Amino acid sequence: MRKKIVAGNWKMNLELEDALNLCKEIAVSTDKSTEVDLMIFPPAIYLYTMSSLPFETLEIGAQNFYPAEKGAYTGEISITQLSSIGVKTVLIGHSERRAYFGEHSDFLKRKVDSAIENGFNIVFCCGEPLNVREENNEMKFVKSQLIDSLFHLDAKQMEQVTIAYEPVWAIGTGLTATIEQAEEMHSSIRNWLTDAYSIDLSNKISILYGGSCNPDNAKELFACPNVDGGLIGGASLERESFLKIANSF
Numbered sequence: 001m002r003k004k005i006v007a008g009n010w011k012m013n014l015e016l017e018d019a020l021n022l023c024k025e026i027a028v029s030t031d032k033s034t035e036v037d038l039m040i041f042p043p044a045i046y047l048y049t050m051s052s053l054p055f056e057t058l059e060i061g062a063q064n065f066y067p068a069e070k071g072a073y074t075g076e077i078s079i080t081q082l083s084s085i086g087v088k089t090v091l092i093g094h095s096e097r098r099a100y101f102g103e104h105s106d107f108l109k110r111k112v113d114s115a116i117e118n119g120f121n122i123v124f125c126c127g128e129p130l131n132v133r134e135e136n137n138e139m140k141f142v143k144s145q146l147i148d149s150l151f152h153l154d155a156k157q158m159e160q161v162t163i164a165y166e167p168v169w170a171i172g173t174g175l176t177a178t179i180e181q182a183e184e185m186h187s188s189i190r191n192w193l194t195d196a197y198s199i200d201l202s203n204k205i206s207i208l209y210g211g212s213c214n215p216d217n218a219k220e221l222f223a224c225p226n227v228d229g230g231l232i233g234g235a236s237l238e239r240e241s242f243l244k245i246a247n248s249f
């Protein structure tokens with residue numbers, strides 16, 4: 001059975017007190033017996049404090065790191081430093097990092113390798129911009145993002161990966177992929193996993209949807225056979241909406 005996952009990507013939002021309060025409120029409202037894995041990706045400055053909190057129901061992951069062991073990389077954080085504070089999950093390939101910080105596919109491949117070598121779980125983001133969808137090239141585009149940065153992993157390593165499909169035109173815009181668009185892409189991703197690896201592996205990998213997912217649309221998105229949860233931006237910044245999404249299966 002594939003894991004159901006709802007992950008909050010806080011991006012560059014919330015100051016210390018609000019961040020800690022939100023984290024605690026989410027954790028205490030979550031039952032350990034829930035079958036949904038909850039994750040939060042807070043700003044890096046809060047990682048140490050949040051990952052030290054004694055909550056078993058919430059996985060705290062990093063939005064970013066630099067794929068070198070150590071050295072003269074001013075302002076950056078290494079994967080081993082993340083490991084040393086108890087973080088075990090990282091986000092890689094988010095469209096904002098690709099667009100604003102020039103993270104291209106070779107660099108993302110290095111990040112993937114660095115995370116895997118250090119035993120991390122990865123949430124790997126992919127998704128097409130609007131012009132690509134308008135030209136009906138979204139399948140080819142997303143497939144090459146996966147092939148270029150992810151599919152060099154072997155089957156065992158791939159078990160550390162969750163994929164998040166996030167159409168760029170839906171991120172933070174209030175536009176959501178229709179259930180047909182989401183299911184079409186998710187089932188294609190699963191077929192590519194089957195072709196590159198095996199049906200067995202493709203049935204183990206969770207594929208999340210991201211892009212203006214909210215309490216009103218989460219239920220129908222999560223009901224799609226190949227949508228295993230969501231990567232949530234804006235709607236993860238408030239306890240009520242995040243928990244409603246987490247209860248939408």
Ligand code: PGA
Nearest residue numbers: 171172211212232233234
């Ligand atoms: P959004 O962001 O839910 O605010 O659209 C999703 C994401 O960027 O992960």
